[in-house]
Amino acid sequence: MQKSAFDADALVSMFQSASAKQTAQVKDAVTRATVAALQGRELTLKNIRDVLKKVSEAASTGMARNPAPALDVEKLLGGAVAGMDQALLKAVEANQRALQQFVDQGADLKQKHLQKAIDDLDKFEDMLFGAVKTAAGTAGAKLAGPWEQVLERLQAGGTQSGAQASATVEQMASQMQSALRSSRAAGLRAAQSLAESYTALVSGVLIGMSDALRQGGSSGDAPAAPARKKR
Numbered sequence: 008m009q010k011s012a013f014d015a016d017a018l019v020s021m022f023q024s025a026s027a028k029q030t031a032q033v034k035d036a037v038t039r040a041t042v043a044a045l046q047g048r049e050l051t052l053k054n055i056r057d058v059l060k061k062v063s064e065a066a067s068t069g070m071a072r073n074p075a076p077a078l079d080v081e082k083l084l085g086g087a088v089a090g091m092d093q094a095l096l097k098a099v100e101a102n103q104r105a106l107q108q109f110v111d112q113g114a115d116l117k118q119k120h121l122q123k124a125i126d127d128l129d130k131f132e133d134m135l136f137g138a139v140k141t142a143a144g145t146a147g148a149k150l151a152g153p154w155e156q157v158l159e160r161l162q163a164g165g166t167q168s169g170a171q172a173s174a175t176v177e178q179m180a181s182q183m184q185s186a187l188r189s190s191r192a193a194g195l196r197a198a199q200s201l202a203e204s205y206t207a208l209v210s211g212v213l214i215g216m217s218d219a220l221r222q223g224g225s226s227g228d229a230p231a232a233p234a235r236k237k238r
Contacts, residue, residue, distance in 0.1 A: 013040070013043065013044040013058070013061060014040070015061060015064075015065045017040075018036070018037070018040050018065035018066070018069065019065050019068045019069040019072070020069065021033065021036055021069060022065070022066050022068070022069025022070050022072075022073060022083065022087075023069040023070075023072040023073050024073070025069070025073065025083055026075060026078070027078065027079035027082045027083060029083075030082055030083060030085070030086035031086070033083055033086040033087060033090065034086040034087070034089045034090040034093070035090065036090065037062060037066070037086070037087045037089075037090025037091060037094070038090040038091075038093040038094050038097075040062060040090075041058060041059070041062050041090065041091050041094030041095075042094045042097055042213070044058040044061065044062070045058055045094065045097075045098060045210075045213060046210065046213050047210075048210065049209075049210055050098055050101065050102070050209045050210055050213065052127055052130060052134065055095070055098065055131070055134055056134055056137070056138070059091055059134060059135060059137075059138035060138055060141065062087070062091055062138075063087070063091070063138050063139065063141070063142040064142070064145075066083075066084060066087040066142070067142055067145070067146040067147075067150055067154075070083065070084065070150055071146070071147065071149060071150060080149075080150065080153040081152075081153040081156050081157060084150070084153050084154060084157050085157050085160070088135070088139055088157055088161060091135060091138070092135060092166045092167055093167070093168075095131050095134075095166070095168035096167050096168040096171055097213060098131070098168070098209075098213060099128060099131060099168050099171045099172045099175060100171070101209045101210075101213040102124060102128055102175065102209050103175045103178075105124075105209045106121065106124065106125070106175070106179055109121060110179070110182050124209075125175075125176055125179050125180075128172040128175055128176055129172060129173065129176055131166075131168050131169060131172045132165065132166050132168060132169025132172065135161070135166055135168065135169075136158065136161065136162060139154060139157060139158045139161060140158055142154050143155045143158060
């Protein structure tokens, strides 16, 4: 699948000129940029990590160049992380819709490709933690502190994408148990033939969601995800 263009320079420029009053705009722009970067790739963990790394690097570069005095760097970086979280939430929802299609066709979620997709969902939150931790370690002395504060708050409160991922995993486990009690042989054969193209299907769903996001503008944030159970 061909990668979508990721305009890192535009993101750098935005952070270079941003003020704390523009945190909401920063969040929205980062969400759009992250979704755009993800939608042209198969949603593998490797590709998602790569996108989060590029977005956080762009944020660091732009903030380091921002000449504004007494700038609330932590607030703006927090907006950037919230934007990445919203983009990951879209990716979780794309996975959820794709998995539901397979369940509706009678797929056994214990199949190798589908089970891996479910297991990977539980790693989304840790990937965001990892991206912020890496940013804190590579951004230089001026930005290390603000990144670390953002990471501390993020780990304490959790993420929307992580909460939704956990809810999806629980939902799929419940549906899998229900499916075991019924016979869906014909649907199973059809679903098995599609299982190997799972990541491509999820990417297609995400593209559709991205189109809806563009058409809908930034009129509101995504609905709050259910509270995540403590591990």
